[in-house]
Structure formats: C-alpha cells, structure tokens
Amino acid sequence: xxxxxxxxxxxxxxxxxxxxxxxxxxxxxxxxxxxxxxxxxxxxxxxxxxxxxxxxxxxxxxxxxxxxxxxxxxxxxxxxxxxxxxxxxxxxxxxxxxxxxxxxxxxxxxxxxxxxxxxxxxxxxxxxxxxxxxxxxxxxxxxxxxxxxxxxxxxxxxxxxxxxxxxxxxxxxxxxxxxxxxxxxxxxxxxxxxxxxxxxxxxxxxxxxxxxxxxxxxxxxxxxxxxxxxxxxxxxxxxxxxxxxxxxxxxxxxxxxxxxxxxxxxxxxxxxxxxxxxxxxxxxxxxxxxxxxxxxxxxxxxxxxxxxxxxxxxxxxxxxxxxxxxxxxxxxxxxxxx
Amino acid sequence: xxxxxxxxxxxxxxxxxxxxxxxxxxxxxxxxxxxxxxxxxxxxxxxxxxxxxxxxxxxxxxxxxxxxxxxxxxxxxxxxxxxxxxxxxxxxxxxxxxxxxxxxxxxxxxxxxxxxxxxxxxxxxxxxxxxxxxxxxxxxxxxxxxxxxxxxxxxxxxxxxxxxxxxxxxxxxxxxxxxxxxxxxxxxxxxxxxxxxxxxxxxxxxxxxxxxxxxxxxxxxxxxxxxxxxxxxxxxxxxxxxxxxxxxxxxxxxxxxxxxxxxxxxxxxxxxxxxxxxxxxxxxxxxxxxxxxxxxxxxxxxxxxxxxxxxxxxxxxxxxxxxxxxxxxxxxxxxxxx
DNA sequence: TTGAAAGCGCTAACAC
DNA sequence: GTGTTAGCGCTTTCAA
Numbered sequence: 183x184x185x186x187x188x189x190x191x192x193x194x195x196x197x198x199x200x201x202x203x204x205x206x207x208x209x210x211x212x213x214x215x216x217x218x219x220x221x222x223x224x225x226x227x228x229x230x231x232x233x234x235x236x237x238x239x240x241x242x243x244x245x246x247x248x249x250x251x252x253x254x255x256x257x258x259x260x261x262x263x264x265x266x267x268x269x270x271x272x273x274x275x276x277x278x279x280x281x282x283x284x285x286x287x288x289x290x291x292x293x294x295x296x297x298x299x300x301x302x303x304x305x306x307x308x309x310x311x312x313x314x315x316x317x318x319x320x321x322x323x324x325x326x327x328x329x330x331x332x333x334x335x336x337x338x339x340x341x342x343x344x345x346x347x348x349x350x351x352x353x354x355x356x357x358x359x360x361x362x363x364x365x366x367x368x369x370x371x372x373x374x375x376x377x378x379x380x381x382x383x384x385x386x387x388x389x390x391x392x393x394x395x396x397x398x399x400x401x402x403x404x405x406x407x408x409x410x411x412x413x414x415x416x417x418x419x420x421x422x423x424x425x426x427x428x429x430x431x432x433x434x435x436x437x438x439x440x441x442x443x444x445x446x447x448x449x450x451x452x453x454x455x456x457x458x459x460x461x462x463x464x465x466x467x468x469x470x471x472x473x474x475x476x477x478x479x480x481x482x483x484x485x486x487x488x489x490x491x492x493x494x495x496x497x498x499x500x501x502x503x504x505x506x507x508x509x510x511x512x513x514x515x516x517x518x519x520x
Numbered sequence: 521x522x523x524x525x526x527x528x529x530x531x532x533x534x535x536x537x538x539x540x541x542x543x544x545x546x547x548x549x550x551x552x553x554x555x556x557x558x559x560x561x562x563x564x565x566x567x568x569x570x571x572x573x574x575x576x577x578x579x580x581x582x583x584x585x586x587x588x589x590x591x592x593x594x595x596x597x598x599x600x601x602x603x604x605x606x607x608x609x610x611x612x613x614x615x616x617x618x619x620x621x622x623x624x625x626x627x628x629x630x631x632x633x634x635x636x637x638x639x640x641x642x643x644x645x646x647x648x649x650x651x652x653x654x655x656x657x658x659x660x661x662x663x664x665x666x667x668x669x670x671x672x673x674x675x676x677x678x679x680x681x682x683x684x685x686x687x688x689x690x691x692x693x694x695x696x697x698x699x700x701x702x703x704x705x706x707x708x709x710x711x712x713x714x715x716x717x718x719x720x721x722x723x724x725x726x727x728x729x730x731x732x733x734x735x736x737x738x739x740x741x742x743x744x745x746x747x748x749x750x751x752x753x754x755x756x757x758x759x760x761x762x763x764x765x766x767x768x769x770x771x772x773x774x775x776x777x778x779x780x781x782x783x784x785x786x787x788x789x790x791x792x793x794x795x796x797x798x799x800x801x802x803x804x805x806x807x808x809x810x811x812x813x814x815x816x817x818x819x820x821x822x823x824x825x826x827x828x829x830x831x832x833x834x835x836x837x838x839x840x841x842x843x844x845x846x847x848x849x850x851x852x853x854x855x856x857x858x
Numbered sequence: 859t860t861g862a863a864a865g866c867g868c869t870a871a872c873a874c
Numbered sequence: 875g876t877g878t879t880a881g882c883g884c885t886t887t888c889a890a
C-alpha cells in the first residue's frame with residue numbers, strides 16, 4: 183500500500199530539491215526539459231496531488247465556498263444548492279455546506295467556522311430565528327471586514343449587501359391576478375407569521391392585486407400559519423367556516439398540498455368548487471391530483487446567479503464594487519388546480 | 521473595519537510570544553492567570569478564531585468529512601445528507617459535499633480533490649457510470665492507502681469495504697408479499713436496467729416472493745426503464761397491453777407516481793382496479809391522491825449510521841477494525857394505493 | 859538550470 | 875512562566 187506522496191518525498195526520491203519539483207510540476211521554463219518530464223512522470227505514476235490545505239494556507243485562497251442554508255431536505259433549497267454547485271464547480275470551486283436548522287446559534291457557529299480560512303466566500307440564506315430576533319451582528323462583522331458574502335432568498339434587512347431575491351411581492355400579485363382572471367372572487371391566503379419576510383411580501387403583492395380589482399379579503403380568510411403548531415389543523419380552520427373561499431393562495435408548496443388534501447376530503451372539487459395556487463419550485467405540485475398551479479421560484483437560477491456575484495467579488499477582491507441586488511422574477515405555471 | 525486577528529498579531533499587540541498566546545488560549549496551566557485572562561479577553565473582544573487550514577495542516581486533521589453523492593435534488597439523497605450532517609455536527613465535524621452527477625470522471629475528480637488533505641474521511645454513493653463501467657480503481661487506491669471511507673446505498677462490488685446498504689432484496693420481497701396478501705395476483709414491476717444493483721436486488725426479492733406464492737411474472741409486465749429515454753412512454757407501454765396487471769411494484773418513487781398518473785388517466789381506479797406500491801423515502805408518496813403505499817428506505821438513518829462507522833474509523837485510525845456492513849431494514853408503509 | 863530560505867497560521871518539544 | 879524553534883506542505887523570491 184503506497185503511502186501518499188508529497189513534494190518532499192518526490193524531491194528526495196529523485197534527488198532534487200522541493201522547489202525544483204514544485205516548479206517542474208507547474209511546467210516552469212526554469213526547469214530543464216529532462217528533469218521536468220522525469221518529475222512529472224513520477225508524480226503522475228504515484229498520483230501526486232497537491233495538498234489542498236497547504237495550498238490554501240500558502241495562497242490565502244481555498245477554492246472553496248461556504249454555503250449556509252436552513253435545511254437540505256427541502257426541494258427549494260436543494261435546487262438552490264444544485265445551482266450553486268454547478269456554477270462553483272465550473273469555476274473549480276468546491277462547496278462546504280452547513281445547515282443552520284433555522285437556529286441563530288447554529289448560524290453563528292457555522293459562520294465562525296467557515297470564515298476562518300476554510301472558504302473564500304459565503305452564500306447564506308438567513309435562519310428564521312435570526313430574522314425573528316433581528317440579530318445580524320455576525321453578518322455585520324463580516325461585512326465590515328469585507329468578507330465576500332452573498333445572501334439568498336431570506337436576507338437581513340437594512341444592510342449594504344449583495345443579494346439574490348425573488349420578486350415575492352410580484353409573485354403574490356401574479357397569483358392573485360391569475361385567480362381573478364379565472365373568475366375566482368372570494369379569495370383566501372395561507373401565509374407565514376410576520377417575521378418571515380418572504381411570506382409577508384407575497385401577501386402584500388396578493389392584497390395589492392385584490393385591491394386593484396376592487397376585492398378585499400375577509401379576515402377569516404387570512405390564515406397566518408404558525409409552524410410550531412400542527413399545520414393541518416390550522417388550515418382545516420379555513421374550511422370549517424360557514425362561508426368558504428373559492429380560491430386559495432398558499433405561500434408555499436406544503437400549505438398548498440395540505441389545503442388540496444383537506445378540500446378533497448371535504449368533498450370539494452378542485453378547481454370547480456375551489457381553486458388552489460401555490461408558491462414553489464417543487465416536485466409535489468406536479469404529482470398531486472389535480473396537479474397544482476404554482477408561482478415558480480427558480481431556485482436553481484437563484485443559486486447560480488448568487489454564485490456568480492460571489493465569484494466576481496472574490497476575483498476582484500480589492501476593487502470597490504457597489505452592492506448588487508438581483509431580483510429573480512417569478513411566473514405562474516398553470517396546472518390543473520385553477 | 522477591523523482586520524482579522526491571528527495569534528501573531530495578538531502576541532505582538534500584547535507584547536508576548538505566539539506560543540504564549542497559543543497556550544493561554546488553550547487554558548494551559550503553564551501560563552500565569554494574569555497573562556492568560558489578558559490574552560483571552562483580547563481574543564474574545566476581537567473575535568479571534570483559529571485558522572482552520574493552519575490547524576488542519578499542523579494536526580493532520582481537518583474536522584471535515586467529504587460526501588460524494590450523485591445529486592442533491594432528490595429526496596432520498598437529501599435525507600441521507602441530512603443524517604450525515606446531524607451525526608457529523610454532533611461530533612464537531614463539517615461537511616464538504618460534492619456531486620458526481622452520476623459521472624465517473626466527476627467522481628474521480630471529487631475523490632482526488634477531497635483526499636488531498638481536505639477531509640479526514642469520505643462517505644460515497646457510487647455514480648451510476650462507475651457501476652456501469654465497473655471502474656473502481658480510484659476507490660481501490662484509497663482503500664490500499666487505508667483512507668477512511670464508507671460507502672452508502674450504491675457500493676462497489678467485490679471490495680473489502682465498510683458499507684451501509686438497504687436490504688433491497690428483502691424490500692422487494694416485502695412489496696410483493698404485501699400485494700399478494702391484499703389479493704392482487706397479476707403483478708408487474710417497473711425497474712431499472714441491469715447495472716443498477718439496487719434495482720436488480722429489489723426485483724430479485726420481488727420475484728422470490730412471487731415464486732413462493734406460486735406466481736410468475738409475464739415478461740411483458742417486467743419493464744426495465746431506461747433513464748436516457750422518456751420515462752413516461754416506457755411506463756405507458758405497460759398500460760397499453762390487452763391484458764393489464766392488477767398490481768404494480770415500482771422500484772422508486774418517480775416510477776410509482778408516474779404509473780399512478782397514467783393509470784388514473786386511463787380511467788383505472790387505484791387501488792380497486794390496480795394497486796401500486798413504490799420504493800422510497802420521499803414526500804411525493806404522501807401527497808398524491810390516493811397516497812402511495814411504499815417500502816420505506818430510511819435515508820436519514822443510513823446517513824447517520826454510515827457517519828458513525830466513518831468517525832469510528834477515523835478515531836481509531838491505526839487499529840485494524842474488520843470491515844463492517846450495516847444492512848438497514850425496510851418496511852412497508854401502507855397508504856391508500858394498495 | 860537548480861537550490862536555499864522564508865513564510866502562510868498554528869502547536870509542541872525544548873530551552874531559558 | 876515565557877520564549878525559541880521547527881515543521882505541517884507548498885510556493886516564491888533570491889542566490890548560486
């Protein structure tokens with residue numbers, strides 16, 4: 183079992199100095215054709231690969247990006263990561279992925295870990311808890327240090343940062359317009375609590391479209407789902423009222439599919455009795471029966487665009503590029519539920 | 521904007537030597553109470569964190585694990601990764617995640633990258649292409665070098681390795697038994713081509729159960745789906761025959777949900793006219809209508825168990841632990857489709 | 859054309 | 875109780 187070779191062993195094995203080996207391996211013209219090919223042949227035969235840590239330490243460049251997302255078992259985030267990975271690997275960058283589980287403490291821990299030499303830059307979707315507690319010191323510190331960082335989807339408010347977000351408000355607007363155009367009038371919304379900005383924005387756009395069409399929403403049709411309690415029963419409440427909505431906008435795929443299930447269980451025909459539109463980039467919407475009309479989120483695009491901004495920052499580290507905000511536009515994908 | 525501090529800057533700032541700082545930060549009793557607290561206070565104030573690369577190089581230990589999976593936008597793999605992450609982070613380990621996209625070349629590239637100092641150990645699900653071409657040299661090299669590596673789900677055959685697999689054959693067997701017990705007799709299978717061992721094993725178990733019950737499968741009911749061609753039309757063929765099966769076993773969730781869709785489109789009642797059972801750990805099965813009965817794969821458990829074996833190897837690096845194979849048992853989760 | 863030396867940030871054996 | 879030194883693997887002046 184051949185142990186791993188490094189420059190030193192190659193050097194002593196071949197009777198040359200480490201610096202000669204290093205140069206030869208980089209095809210330096212300082213080194214004679216003969217020694218060069220000898221060294222390269224040896225290196226190839228023993229599968230020499232430079233030590234990543236040593237390279238990173240020496241060059242102050244790790245060729246790795248850090249990614250912090252709340253979770254990975256989630257179609258949107260896995261698509262985001264997939265987009266990140268694609269652009270990163272095209273540029274010879276590797277990924278260190280950490281999960282915050284939506285906890286502030288984990289997020290801080292991950293940030294601390296990743297920003298101490300491990301990676302050249304960071305892609306972050308902020309944890310819900312940080313958003314709730316408005317605690318962004320750990321990010322502010324990095325920004326003050328000019329550490330390359332790009333935020334994705336859920337971002338800290340009021341900071342000068344690079345970010346890639348969705349036009350959540352426009353998405354909500356489009357969802358409402360779609361329902362209205364299809365003739366639905368008594369609309370309901372299943373959304374998230376206040377602190378989750380994406381939910382709030384989607385609702386804002388949704389309400390704006392209603393207003394424009396001279397419609398309003400009954401307070402009882404405006405359900406703010408608290409994720410710490412059973413989701414099903416909260417959504418069930420929407421259906422247990424005397425008067426029912428004829429169209430539902432759910433700010434995520436999960437709420438939409440649960441609403442669909444409950445509606446069908448109660449004997450409602452979708453989309454005849456009630457229409458449902460979700461907000462997602464997920465698989466589920468394509469497999470339900472009927473399939474769900476959704477506002478597409480384009481997670482993959484978000485990931486790859488964010489990575490491009492980040493790499494650009496890394497490549498031009500000392501130039502003062504103004505902060506960018508990329509807004510990914512959404513579109514309604516019409517399926518059977520509306 | 522305060523630049524990042526390191527041991528050297530702290531030392532010169534405080535008029536002591538780097539080694540004093542290093543020791544003080546590790547609460548060494550060699551250092552006087554006074555200097556110690558002075559140094560620690562300074563470090564805390566400036567958010568000092570040791571450089572990961574330098575630590576790794578110095579200690580020959582990176583506190584990172586490499587993960588290579590074919591893709592991440594896949595419920596099974598994202599659950600596997602989630603399980604890995606959980607056990608890893610409990611042990612203060614971080615993850616470097618690479619995607620092979622089921623390509624041999626990418627897999628080799630990832631392996632080369634990760635095993636050069638970046639990580640202390642590796643968790644791998646083998647790419648389909650490597651399996652097809654029976655090319656495992658890159659793994660054999662690592663194994664010869666005693667590099668800690670654990671394989672997951674799809675493993676290279678005939679090698680002395682640590683692995684965590686599913687009892688695919690037993691899973692197929694259970695699926696068949698379930699259908700038979702429910703009274704279905706004309707069974708069909710939607711499976712993968714030969715080289716994907718998990719599909720083959722599931723089919724083997726399935727056929728074994730049929731045999732035990734004195735049943736056989738019509739060749740026309742045995743569909744080997746080629747993923748390089750449109751999946752829908754291949755499955756459609758099963759339904760366009762004169763005689764139809766009354767029960768279908770799909771070796772993954774995707775095939776199962778497509779089969780369900782097609783069956784319903786053709787006016788078949790599930791589970792009355794035809795039953796469908798899938799093989800998965802996914803979300804989709806819970807959201808289809810009717811929900812799909814499945815053989816549960818327990819990806820999360822696989823990930824965390826594999827990580828435990830790996831960490832154990834890493835902690836006891838020079839001891840000769842015999843290779844382990846952990847078989848995760850499957851179970852039928854009965855839902856509405858059977 | 860080749861090699862010696864210094865240093866990336868850290869630690870540990872060994873002085874003092 | 876504190877400091878010096880060497881070295882993890884690599885690259886890059888600078889000297890030979």
